[in-house]
Amino acid sequence: MPSLNLNNLDQKILQLPTLSVVVTRLLELLGHEDLTMVNLMSMVSEDQALAARILQIANSPFYGFSRHVGSLQDAGTLLGIHTLGNIITAAGVMNHFPPNSDDGFDRLSFWQHAIGVGICARVLARHKGLDIEMAFTAGLLHDMGKLVLASYFADDFAAVLVWRDEHNCLLHDAEQAVLGLNHTLIGARVAQRWRLPEPVVNAIQYHHSLPEIATPLSELVHIADILARGLDIGHGGDDLIPVLQTRALQRLSLDWQTIRACLGEIEDLNAAAGVLLKQGKG
Amino acid sequence: MKDKQHIKLEQAEPDMTLAQDLLDTEGHCLMATGTLLTGDTLASLQRRGICNLVVWGTEALSPQEIAEQRIAVQAQLDQRFRQMEQEPTMQTLKAVLLAHRLEGLE
Numbered sequence: 001m002p003s004l005n006l007n008n009l010d011q012k013i014l015q016l017p018t019l020s021v022v023v024t025r026l027l028e029l030l031g032h033e034d035l036t037m038v039n040l041m042s043m044v045s046e047d048q049a050l051a052a053r054i055l056q057i058a059n060s061p062f063y064g065f066s067r068h069v070g071s072l073q074d075a076g077t078l079l080g081i082h083t084l085g086n087i088i089t090a091a092g093v094m095n096h097f098p099p100n101s102d103d104g105f106d107r108l109s110f111w112q113h114a115i116g117v118g119i120c121a122r123v124l125a126r127h128k129g130l131d132i133e134m135a136f137t138a139g140l141l142h143d144m145g146k147l148v149l150a151s152y153f154a155d156d157f158a159a160v161l162v163w164r165d166e167h168n169c170l171l172h173d174a175e176q177a178v179l180g181l182n183h184t185l186i187g188a189r190v191a192q193r194w195r196l197p198e199p200v201v202n203a204i205q206y207h208h209s210l211p212e213i214a215t216p217l218s219e220l221v222h223i224a225d226i227l228a229r230g231l232d233i234g235h236g237g238d239d240l241i242p243v244l245q246t247r248a249l250q251r252l253s254l255d256w257q258t259i260r261a262c263l264g265e266i267e268d269l270n271a272a273a274g275v276l277l278k279q280g281k282g
Numbered sequence: 283m284k285d286k287q288h289i290k291l292e293q294a295e296p297d298m299t300l301a302q303d304l305l306d307t308e309g310h311c312l313m314a315t316g317t318l319l320t321g322d323t324l325a326s327l328q329r330r331g332i333c334n335l336v337v338w339g340t341e342a343l344s345p346q347e348i349a350e351q352r353i354a355v356q357a358q359l360d361q362r363f364r365q366m367e368q369e370p371t372m373q374t375l376k377a378v379l380l381a382h383r384l385e386g387l388e
Contacts, residue, residue: 108333112333226375229362230359230375231379231383232358232362239361239362240362240364240365241362241363241366241372243366243369243371243372244371244372246371256378259375260378260381263378263382264382268288268302270288271288271302271334272302272304272334273334274291274331274332274333274334275331275332277331277333
């Protein structure tokens with residue numbers, strides 16, 4: 001019998017470790033209008049692993065700065081609070097589930113896929129005039145429920161993997177069959193508890209199955225997940241591809257020509273994104 | 283023909299040439315475009331967590347190599363889309379992806 005189910009999900013999630021104290025405090029404060037860059041930087045500097053990961057992301061090709069971002073002060077000046085808030089969200093979760101840890105689930109390939117989805121979402125968002133920073137963060141974290149399952153419910157996850165192999169199906173469908181729930185709900189509930197931004201929580205919950213009225217960010221991440229799989233970027237836990245819900249394309253006014261035009265840009269960014277997978281210092 | 287190829291680190295081989303700068307975690311250029319890869323540099327890239335590279339094809343692929351790569355890309359997409367034969371939208375997506383991935387081989 002699996003230990004996790006729909007009835008005990010919330011109770012089990014309450015027992016899970018939270019993000020670092022600093023990240024938790026920052027996520028609480030990020031939406032507040034009176035948060036100043038000085039306060040934000042002062043708090044970040046208390047968490048060396050977070051600070052290192054922020055600099056790593058700030059120096060990634062996504063921001064294309066001509067000079068090296070060498071200090072938190074530099075990062076603050078160059079990026080601004082909105083972008084930093086998104087980086088902190090991403091960095092906080094990445095540090096909680098580091099790419100190099102070994103718990104029987106190939107986290108390196110997992111994060112390669114997650115970064116690929118973040119890049120796809122970011123590129124599509126830019127073409128559609130949507131929030132590119134939030135798109136990257138939501139894409140990066142869309143599958144965090146899988147990490148929660150693999151890390152904290154290892155026996156359940158092992159049973160899910162057996163079902164996936166026996167039934168040649170998506171990990172999502174195997175989770176649903178074995179547990180009666182799947183990583184989208186698990187990820188969303190944990191993200192909610194960790195106080196991640198509401199649009200990100202929403203995208204995590206609905207990226208496989210869009211509701212009738214979905215947010216543009218959820219639709220973007222739904223498409224991005226499928227594109228990253230089609231481009232064979234990383235490995236999210238299965239080698240299939242979910243069905244693309246065409247109304248997501250329609251609502252975002254995305255046509256095939258635009259998608260085709262984005263693919264080269266996605267691959268160029270992804271080729272340089274491996275730097276994000278190095279373990280943060282601190 | 284000299285074409286840009288996006289490859290995973292495990293597919294990289296000595297004597298390939300970088301077609302795009304590689305940056306380290308500090309944003310410094312780790313290896314510049316044009317660097318000739320060696321066994322030592324590949325090992326170093328692995329230690330630094332680099333997963334993907336863009337390299338120049340050193341020379342034109344022969345018609346036979348192109349044909350083999352086309353078959354490999356097609357097989358990979360067939361595997362990924364193996365449960366989508368009855369989904370017209372997914373077949374269109376597959377065709378878009380295939381066209382993109384074969385583009386560099388032409």
